[in-house]
Amino acid sequence: MLFLAFNFMQAQDEKESKFNIIGYGGIGYGIVENDNEPNYNLNTNNAAFLLNYKISQAFGIATGIGLNELSGDGFNSVGNFYQERTLIKIPLLLTMSSKMSENFTLFANFGFYGQNIVKDDYRYINSTQKNIYDGWNFGAQLGLGFVFKMFDNFSAGINYIGQSDFSKFESNNNQGINDRQKMKNLNSLGVILMIEL
Numbered sequence: 001m002l003f004l005a006f007n008f009m010q011a012q013d014e015k016e017s018k019f020n021i022i023g024y025g026g027i028g029y030g031i032v033e034n035d036n037e038p039n040y041n042l043n044t045n046n047a048a049f050l051l052n053y054k055i056s057q058a059f060g061i062a063t064g065i066g067l068n069e070l071s072g073d074g075f076n077s078v079g080n081f082y083q084e085r086t087l088i089k090i091p092l093l094l095t096m097s098s099k100m101s102e103n104f105t106l107f108a109n110f111g112f113y114g115q116n117i118v119k120d121d122y123r124y125i126n127s128t129q130k131n132i133y134d135g136w137n138f139g140a141q142l143g144l145g146f147v148f149k150m151f152d153n154f155s156a157g158i159n160y161i162g163q164s165d166f167s168k169f170e171s172n173n174n175q176g177i178n179d180r181q182k183m184k185n186l187n188s189l190g191v192i193l194m195i196e197l
Contacts, residue, residue: 085119
């Protein structure tokens, strides 16, 4: 009887959880592509928290919420400006993981996202325009990380995220600009944390 109880407890310990939490953040830059105005670059500070469901040892599906802070200088038909934009992003990703050794794992993801502008400020020399662009747009992202197992349920490492928008944000009426824009080739490098549940 004692032998059966010991085997049952050992099987419970060896059973791997189907869920893990993934958090990543990074810094980088991308290109704002406009239909009618000049293109310009913006810097990014971004972070995301995902809940990953493991379909198998190698594959999973993840979703969660992300925050992207964009900032930088540019110019348009109104004048030179400094822009600050905040976006909330909701990704839906296929995740892949492959053990390279006992403690190192290669982690990748690919999928789609929808994102919404929650703040958009253009600061000109003599004025500030708010919320010139708003609404939702959609795009695709690719991620690649190298993760080191630090504790039984916790891993950390470095991470790359690349993304580009498919659809465009439209400018609001009566803001002095009539244009559509999207972000392309947004690349960031940072850290990734993984917690097994």
